[in-house]
Amino acid sequence: MASWGYVLCMGQNAKRATVYFDEDVHRALRLKAAATDRSLSEMVNEAVKVALAEDAEDLDAFEKRKSESSVGFEEFVKGLKARGAI
Numbered sequence: 001m002a003s004w005g006y007v008l009c010m011g012q013n014a015k016r017a018t019v020y021f022d023e024d025v026h027r028a029l030r031l032k033a034a035a036t037d038r039s040l041s042e043m044v045n046e047a048v049k050v051a052l053a054e055d056a057e058d059l060d061a062f063e064k065r066k067s068e069s070s071v072g073f074e075e076f077v078k079g080l081k082a083r084g085a086i
Contacts, residue, residue: 019044 021029033040071079080086 014041 029040029043032038033043036043077086
């Protein structure tokens with residue numbers, strides 16, 4: 001069963017997972033957790049949320065640009081050559 005501190009910080013719907021860190025990364029996380037009075041779980045959860053938010057922004061950008069025409073590599077390079085850029 002989860003400790004009360006974990007449940008209070010992460011909420012009743014928190015799910016448990018096992019994550020393996022490089023030794024130095026784990027030490028850095030523990031030191032930062034102690035310095036900021038936060039748990040490893042809180043820090044990892046926040047980092048994952050930030051990464052997912054960035055992914056959502058990328059997906060929005062892709063969606064907005066999907067109607068734009070695309071140029072293939074060969075066509076682009078030929079255009080550079082034709083314009084004297086290369």
